[in-house]
Amino acid sequence: MVNASGRSLGALALLGLLAGGVQAAPATITERPFGKTPDGQAVSLYTLTNTHGMQVRITNYGGAVTQILVPDRKGRMGDVALGYDTLAAYVKNANNPYLGYIIGRFGNRIARGKFSLDGKQYSLYINNTPNSLHGGKEGFNTKVWTPAIVKEGGTVGVALTYLSKDGEEGYPGNLNVKVIYTLTNDDKLRIDYTATTDKDTVVNLTNHSYFNLAGQGNGTILDHLMMINADKYTPVDKTLIPTGKTPPVAGTPLDFRKPVAIGARIHANNTQLAYGHGYDHNYVLNKPDAHALTLAARVSCPRSGRVLTVYTTEPGIQFYSGNFLKGAATGKGGKIYGTNYGFALETQHYPDSPNQPSFPTTELKPGETYKTTTIYGFSVGR
Numbered sequence: 001m002v003n004a005s006g007r008s009l010g011a012l013a014l015l016g017l018l019a020g021g022v023q024a025a026p027a028t029i030t031e032r033p034f035g036k037t038p039d040g041q042a043v044s045l046y047t048l049t050n051t052h053g054m055q056v057r058i059t060n061y062g063g064a065v066t067q068i069l070v071p072d073r074k075g076r077m078g079d080v081a082l083g084y085d086t087l088a089a090y091v092k093n094a095n096n097p098y099l100g101y102i103i104g105r106f107g108n109r110i111a112r113g114k115f116s117l118d119g120k121q122y123s124l125y126i127n128n129t130p131n132s133l134h135g136g137k138e139g140f141n142t143k144v145w146t147p148a149i150v151k152e153g154g155t156v157g158v159a160l161t162y163l164s165k166d167g168e169e170g171y172p173g174n175l176n177v178k179v180i181y182t183l184t185n186d187d188k189l190r191i192d193y194t195a196t197t198d199k200d201t202v203v204n205l206t207n208h209s210y211f212n213l214a215g216q217g218n219g220t221i222l223d224h225l226m227m228i229n230a231d232k233y234t235p236v237d238k239t240l241i242p243t244g245k246t247p248p249v250a251g252t253p254l255d256f257r258k259p260v261a262i263g264a265r266i267h268a269n270n271t272q273l274a275y276g277h278g279y280d281h282n283y284v285l286n287k288p289d290a291h292a293l294t295l296a297a298r299v300s301c302p303r304s305g306r307v308l309t310v311y312t313t314e315p316g317i318q319f320y321s322g323n324f325l326k327g328a329a330t331g332k333g334g335k336i337y338g339t340n341y342g343f344a345l346e347t348q349h350y351p352d353s354p355n356q357p358s359f360p361t362t363e364l365k366p367g368e369t370y371k372t373t374t375i376y377g378f379s380v381g382r
Contacts, residue, residue: 024052025049028048029046029149031149032047035088045059053077054071056068056181056183058181063101064099064141065189067081068080068376070378072305080215081100082100095134097324097325098141102160103205103208105164105202108318110354111131111241113125113130117200118200135169147160150180158181160178162177163177172199175364190373193370194369203364204362207346211345213301213304216342217332221342223303229285230284233254235247236276237275241351242282246284262321279320280321284316298310305380310374310375311374312347312375313371313374315349317348322342325338
């Protein structure tokens, strides 16, 4: 349900209105033990609840978003984030299929696991032959982050920090990273990333949540209507490394400038779709200001009425249609995830940027601060 301004009403807020204007409960955050890693590190699970009753759960293991509870068009709450019930499952499946984690030091692929910086070549772990993917063998998704509860302006959040030491996974520099998840009272999950280094390095952080707006485990996302605010994309070779070109999406099955069902053209006879076994492509976002927080994508589900809107300061967004979810893992509540049971919208710099001089730079130098913001907003369509 929406109010006169078109803004979505959470299920609990709606109940309050029906009861005669009962004041919404304040936003809350709770912490509980989530278990221990195989090496004995204690891990916590944080539950963030806003004044509308929207709820997000986050663990400091890999910074994973484990649950996003939002209402459908009838006010029924449902979990739209793919994930697992236990820490053991997150540890076991950390590198496949990366459900909900913070990705770093470098999101997406670096060709042949090599890049040069300041005249020196660096070699990374090859975990997506022949390339390095999502930070390597033990990326940020496998780390236990230091957590801190954040309460500010009536909102709740959790700040996660991690020191990636010089040489970790082959990357130069001691990189101090901070990621703040904030659940706002207008039903948005805001993610603020910052990082500093003591040596020239490269960095490209993102979140790898998978969404199904019909509810996690409730069939495929092929009926979801996808809009991506991009006139161009970065085509890839057969190993999913960008060619360096940025052609228009017009006239291709990758054109989502207007809302189109994800499944409408996913099986089209197209080389790019064949390489990705579906959609697994970076889009060059339309940005009048390169550093501004701008609309990146909007997705709606005809079955539930739920709408996801993505804003970011990043220049690109990777749309992945969950092409290899089948057999990857059993999800929450024993749900079996199949092919295309979730989609990811990873805000990012372009893949393989350290090897592509024409792409926006991912270099970070001492004295500089890497800073980026992404917002996932949830509402209900008319």
